[in-house]
């Protein structure tokens with residue numbers, strides 16, 4: 001077992017006891033989810049997306065696990081995230097696709113980061129940075145052109161495709177950059193919408209080839225499209241949520257897809273009290289006890305990513321029972337009504353984990369907070385100690 005930061009346990013607690021607030025991350029699950037996704041998609045390449053600290057799970061640890069499971073590329077949003085992986089000693093190819101207008105592409109090129117390019121201006125900035133790199137470095141910038149095929153976020157707008165392809169080809173012929181990939185991202189509005197985006201993308205690929213480009217990676221699908229629309233797979237998929245074992249679909253669970261949720265969010269009960277009927281609980285007294293009951297205090301709040309919107313709705317597992325949050329979730333703590341169950345200070349509380357083990361899922365919290373499982377795991381805060389299990393390759 002390795003730890004990202006020192007445990008916040010009181011002196012004298014056993015080393016194998018969970019920290020007060022803890023996210024267990026099962027790295028073997030990440031590796032096996034990647035294997036499962038490779039099996040389903042059958043693509044030549046798989047880019048494991050570890051942006052935003054690996055969706056809250058830990059970018060470096062999950063990157064290593066994903067590579068061990070058969071990913072051959074990593075994907076992150078920005079160059080800083082990519083360089084942090086390099087700084088941790090990760091040598092695998094990395095793609096970064098979202099850039100500030102002042103992004104330092106020199107550092108990206110020096111770090112052998114493949115740069116996702118969404119505008120003519122970015123292409124020019126990469127070309128300039130590559131030209132001003134020391135010629136002795138012999139370094140050619142790796143570029144992947146991102147096309148907007150309907151999402152209306154970043155990505156080269158359709159009207160600019162031809163001009164960007166020509167400029168990229170000229171820079172490639174001049175030896176300053178190599179177009180290693182062409183990609184896009186889809187809406188997941190429906191299977192039909194994703195397939196329609198794939199047809200628009202096909203037009204872009206044809207135009208690119210006419211302009212002389214021969215990208216080795218062609219990718220459109222993130223997890224949802226990769227699973228539900230085989231026509232979007234091309235020779236590479238770019239998957240995030242699935243490698244963490246979570247489903248991108250509201251109507252299919254992790255188990256339905258054969259994935260194992262990697263994160264278990266847990267804490268230790270910080271307080272227990274017996275209260276009479278009619279007792280108000282937490283800010284605003286949005287909950288009052290109906291009977292004499294036992295209240296258990298959980299030391300996690302919205303500062304730790306537990307959504308306040310799930311007040312009076314979210315559920316937790318304690319000692320084999322499932323109990324609902326009662327009253328408002330505060331910044332640092334919330335209360336659960338455990339009735340007459342035997343719950344003691346220090347008992348393990350699981351907010352979510354692998355539902356197959358009888359605990360709530362991140363999906364349950366997403367439903368309670370009117371959001372998606374992506375947001376539930378990604379927002380887990382800095383006070384929560386990450387404990388890593390598995391990962392014997394590291």
Ligand SMILES: *Cc1c(COP(=O)(O)O)cnc(C)c1O
Pocket residue numbers: 049051097185221222223224238239240241242248
């Ligand atoms: C976040 C992201 C992904 C991963 O999406 P998932 O739904 O988590 O698989 C892929 N591509 C791009 C461009 C992204 O921003």
